[in-house]
Amino acid sequence: MAMIKKTLDASVIFHIVKFSETWKRNGETITAKYGITTQQWLILLLLAKDPNILYFRYVSHKKPMMAKEIANALNVSRANVTNLLNILIQKGLITQQEDSSDARRKRLLLTRLGTKLINQIEKERTCYNKKIFSGFAINQKKQVNEFIDLCLEKMYTEAGTH
Amino acid sequence: MAMIKKTLDASVIFHIVKFSETWKRNGETITAKYGITTQQWLILLLLAKDPNILYFRYVSHKKPMMAKEIANALNVSRANVTNLLNILIQKGLITQQEDSSDARRKRLLLTRLGTKLINQIEKERTCYNKKIFSGFAINQKKQVNEFIDLCLEKMYTEAGTH
DNA sequence: GAAAAACAGTTAACTTTGTTTATCATAAGG
């Protein structure tokens, strides 16, 4: 019989994973009202340059994003991003624009419709966040942020994959 | 143009989600060495009654688990669990046993091979956890745990879905 | 300056994980 010990480390991880899954599940019910998935919403947030996204801390951005950058930010393959972008183009939420200096590159832009949608969802997100984080001091949130930041660093350097 | 504000709340969430994804990705490279996926590993942990899994805080367990309970614990459909279990049965890691008192129920048990595999992965997990949580005091980890615990409670009660 | 290498994106075939719906068998309560 496998006897697995109770440890604080494992407990912390399961808590974090559970939070992430629950958040995504709840997010799905919000985005579904607007006809998109959480994944598609995250791409729209990237195009809107949401400053809260961790990717933008390491990469500065002036020009509109490219598919390759989205793939890096989401940690998925370029082929997958192509598929997801096609869906968003079909829905009229984004457009592709050929780069003037490099014909290989395609710059991605939110349409007016896409911008409107992001702004609507943004209101619901802010409201939701207030609810789940009510009762916590700013300092507490900052501590959690720093804790996870340090963990992420160790996950990248000491342990394997990116 | 959508202008999204930088907020601590949103930052905390993206940190937690990123942690979860990175952990799963790294976990995948561990479990892949043993020929299973992270998802399949989590099922094996449930059958091994890993006391760190949040599900076991709310549900007491003496008898071997059923497919329905796994579906509840993982928050997925029963049909999906059937598929995953078939894979694990095929790999010789678990067996099904008809319940003596209710012929509808099927109890799930780790085989000797499954138990051995869990114990091997457990060693790697402990090692990995030590690495990413080195340098943190016990109190810090406890605080993060409690923080997320309270958030989860609010996610279930105040905000929509389970 | 032409050939080779690197880069951005796409397409096609496939896997994993998940869903819903329908079906079947067993239990349990009038």
Add this chain to the structure above:
DNA sequence: CCTTATGATAAACAAAGTTAACTGTTTTTC
């Protein structure tokens, strides 16, 4: 005995992801 609830499964499908092979462009290199 008949109805209803329960547990499991099969079938058909969707979303998101993968790898591999293929266009075209730039860059590099000789």
